[in-house]
Amino acid sequence: MKNLLTINKKSSGRNFSGKITVRGQGGRQKRYLRLVDWKRNVLDMPARVAAIEYDPNRTTDIALLVYPNGVKNYILAPTGLKAGDKVVSSTKATVEMLPGNATLLKFMPIGTPIHNLELTPGKGAQIVRSAGLAAFVQSKDGDKVIVKLPSGQTRVFDAETKATIGALGNEHHKEENLGKAGRSRHLGRRPKVRGVAQDPRSHPHGGGEGRSGIGMKSPKSPWGKRTLGRKTRKLHKYSDKHIIKSNIR
Structure with a gap:
């Protein structure tokens, strides 16, 4: 999808003035950045999962969604989501608790695994976005929801905060063995x-x-x-x- 791709410019760890600000980077393979929909603002319109695709810029796979009006978007692919499934984003209590569906925290039952979690309502997903991760809804208190994050931290969120249901896929990523130094160089990791x-x-x-x-x-x-x-x-x-x-x- 060309309109969902943009060139991911190489910086080799340099800032705008050419000074090294992050050591050990450089020489990676050319990449295109996939424009992922972090806000899920197309509401109450079921989308079909056209494909599950590899994304070189992140550890988890991404899913290509096609809406009835022809709009196409990428989202992070949770465990269990496959081509042909239907997903929906909604701010209503009627949404089903199925992987890939997005809704507000106040509608999610206690114990629900979630990912793609906003820190501020309406800002877009900022945390729980890596392979195999999931946060869990622990309790609710009025307009606040308590969530346990993958790090072990327990944190209070606004009940109007949006999240996506399910744990992220590619859970065996942490067990991957690169096998040789050249794989690290392709990823842009220089020797330390x-x-x-x-x-x-x-x-x-x-x-x-x-x-x-x-x-x-x-x-x-x-x-x-x-x-x-x-x-x-x-x-x-x-x-x-x-x-x-x-x-x-």
């Missing part, structure tokens, strides 16, 4: 040089004679920040008030 193998100008672990250790109490990043155990979440983040149980130990 250990800090102890570098010179002291390039890394805090570098230098020394022969096979020497890191020479410090705890490991550090290339920029001198302590790693292994240091918490990276921003303190007093605005969303802390929505988190009931943290996934941070």
